[in-house]
Amino acid sequence: MPVEKRRELLLESAFRVIARRGVDGATTRAISAEAGVTLSTFHYVFESRDDLLAALVTRGTDTELAVIATALGTAAAGAERGPGGIRIMLQESLSGYIDGVVADPEREQAMISLNQYARQTSGLAELGANMYQRYYDAIADGLEVAADQAGVGWDRPTAELAPLVVAATDGITLAYLNTRDRTICDRIAEATVTLLLGHVGDHH
Amino acid sequence: MPVEKRRELLLESAFRVIARRGVDGATTRAISAEAGVTLSTFHYVFESRDDLLAALVTRGTDTELAVIATALGTAAAGAERGPGGIRIMLQESLSGYIDGVVADPEREQAMISLNQYARQTSGLAELGANMYQRYYDAIADGLEVAADQAGVGWDRPTAELAPLVVAATDGITLAYLNTRDRTICDRIAEATVTLLLGHVGDHH
DNA sequence: GTCTATAACCGGATAGAC
DNA sequence: GTCTATCCGGTTATAGAC
Numbered sequence: 001m002p003v004e005k006r007r008e009l010l011l012e013s014a015f016r017v018i019a020r021r022g023v024d025g026a027t028t029r030a031i032s033a034e035a036g037v038t039l040s041t042f043h044y045v046f047e048s049r050d051d052l053l054a055a056l057v058t059r060g061t062d063t064e065l066a067v068i069a070t071a072l073g074t075a076a077a078g079a080e081r082g083p084g085g086i087r088i089m090l091q092e093s094l095s096g097y098i099d100g101v102v103a104d105p106e107r108e109q110a111m112i113s114l115n116q117y118a119r120q121t122s123g124l125a126e127l128g129a130n131m132y133q134r135y136y137d138a139i140a141d142g143l144e145v146a147a148d149q150a151g152v153g154w155d156r157p158t159a160e161l162a163p164l165v166v167a168a169t170d171g172i173t174l175a176y177l178n179t180r181d182r183t184i185c186d187r188i189a190e191a192t193v194t195l196l197l198g199h200v201g202d203h204h
Numbered sequence: 205m206p207v208e209k210r211r212e213l214l215l216e217s218a219f220r221v222i223a224r225r226g227v228d229g230a231t232t233r234a235i236s237a238e239a240g241v242t243l244s245t246f247h248y249v250f251e252s253r254d255d256l257l258a259a260l261v262t263r264g265t266d267t268e269l270a271v272i273a274t275a276l277g278t279a280a281a282g283a284e285r286g287p288g289g290i291r292i293m294l295q296e297s298l299s300g301y302i303d304g305v306v307a308d309p310e311r312e313q314a315m316i317s318l319n320q321y322a323r324q325t326s327g328l329a330e331l332g333a334n335m336y337q338r339y340y341d342a343i344a345d346g347l348e349v350a351a352d353q354a355g356v357g358w359d360r361p362t363a364e365l366a367p368l369v370v371a372a373t374d375g376i377t378l379a380y381l382n383t384r385d386r387t388i389c390d391r392i393a394e395a396t397v398t399l400l401l402g403h404v405g406d407h408h
Numbered sequence: 409g410t411c412t413a414t415a416a417c418c419g420g421a422t423a424g425a426c
Numbered sequence: 427g428t429c430t431a432t433c434c435g436g437t438t439a440t441a442g443a444c
Contacts, residue, residue, distance in 0.1 A: 001427080022324055024228030028420060041428055043421065112320065119381060120226055120313065132382040163388045164395050167375025174374045175367060177323060178336040184367045191368050195399050205409080232438060245410060247439065 006045050010035050011056055019106035023053065023117040050121075057118045060111060061131045065138055071096055072142030076149050083200050085150035090196055093142075094189035097169055101176050101185070108173050136162040143196075153201040161199060168192040210249050214239050215260055223310035227257065227321040261322045264315060265335045269342055275300055276346030280353050287404050289354035294400055297346075298393040301373055305380050305389070312377050340366040357405040365403060372396040 001009075013035035017026045028049050032042045046052040075093040079085040101108050118128040140158040143165075147153055154161060172185045205213075217239035221230045232253050236246045250256040279297040283289040305312050319335070322328040344362040347369075351357055358365060376389045 003427085006427085020324075022228075022320065024226075027418085029418090038429060039421080040423095040430085044427065049420065109320075109324065115382070116226070116313075116316065116320070128382055129384070132379070160391060163379060164392060167372065167379055167392045170378045171371025171375045175336070175371055178319070178332055180333070187364060188368060188371045191399055194402070195395055198398070207409085210409090231436085233436085242411060243439085244412085244441095248409065253438070 003045055006035075006037070006041065010037075010042065010045055010052065011059060014052055014056055015060070015110055018056075018113050019110035022109075023113045026053075053114075053117065053121075054124060057114055057124055057127060060114050061127070061134065064111065065134055067100075068135065068138050068142070072139070072146070076142060076146040079146055079149045081149075081151045083150070083152055083197065086146060086152055086200055087193060087197055089146045089150070090193045091189070094168070094172075094192060095186070098172060098176070098182065098185045098189060101173055102182055105177055105180075108177060112173070112177075132166065135166050139165050147200075155199045155201045161196065164195065165192070207249055210239075210241070210245065214241075214246060214249055214256065215263060218256055218260055219264070219314055222260075222317055223314035226313075227317045230257075257318075257321065257325075258328060261318055261328055261331060264318050265331070265338065268315065269338055271304075272339065272342050273346070276343070276350070280346060280350040283350055283353045285353075285355045287354070287356055287401065290350060290356055290404055291397060291401055293350050293354070294397045295393070298372070298376075298396060299390070302376060302380070302386065302389045302393060305377055306386055309381055309384075312381060316377070316381075336370070339370050343369050351404075359403045359405045365400065368399065369396070 010031060014026055014031045017030050017034050021030070028039060028042050031052070032039050035042075042052075046055070071093055075089045075096070078092075079089040115128060115131070118124040118131070136159065139162040143154065143158040143161055147158075168188060172188050175184050175188060176182065214235060218230055218235045221234050221238050225234070232243060232246050235256070236243050239246075246256075250259070275297055279293045279300070282296075283293040319332060322332040322335070340363065343366040347358065347362040347365055351362075372392060376392050379388050379392060380386065
């Protein structure tokens, strides 16, 4: 098997192990076993465990951004004109996010675990800071596009609204992971939608 | 030194080590060194590392609840009558929370690390679920008291509003840890206050 | 109660055969 | 490229002296 393929396989295996047992539970042995290869193969592909984890952190950020972008994109595409269009778009985006969390809570566990690892690992810490800025940018973009589509405007820069959305998704994720109660998540989402609608101006 | 005193000392040391290096970095050696005792003393007081961590998780929840209760209590005590009183009380509670996060981000790192550890440790997982429920209860109580004090009411059960507050604090914490930008936290707090004020009824 | 010393184990990483 | 075998450092936990 070519190195590139093995590399991908190992990254996916590592992510699954992290989802179950956290970053510190993701030993080189556990990852290799999950991928069905031996320890030597691991080290043939990656120089070290740290090497794999760094790759996984950047990859995780990128795929997460792609997910956000498509989620916002499809929701925005279906938006009708007027504030009602924005409302529906926001509702669908957030309930779509909740669907994702409920369908695969372990994925979120893994993302949180990786974020935390990055934050307290020198060399990856700046990357974590960047990660949030990129989330903010992506969401600000989505809000912009959606408003254009609906023919409305925001009463302040979307760069100031985006952090509210990210904070809401973080709050939703932690609420679900800790309580496993979707109703609570739906309430947080509903409140977030109301909040954002309060910042919709008459028209662009 | 009596066992009870050593126990407390070791728990505090463990918390500090976790704040710096995470739960997995909190080895028995590191904790013992931080406390200025040897490994054997550790095992004289605690049966095992797992034993200490379990104790720390429950203790962490309790102290956090106490912090919340007093923060809400003092903020509520100073509240004037009418919706304006509620607004000030909410603003002060949240900006006080942000002050705490900014003053000691590592403490929050430790809380997050412990919460995550509890969630994926069998035997402690249920405790994590309980933890959030207790936060909800404490905050619901605080909202109730504050409304009484201000002579107003909420347009729905405070049990439904409390998760919004917890989600907001989670969002604030993660925003700060990842961006180190207090301005963003203040915006999230301000939005949360506005959101909650939207649920204040005319009077109780 | 607290120490030093050590047993038993697990983790990352490498050597060398194939 | 992938394997088996091994080294080595670090970790939990315990034994036994004081």
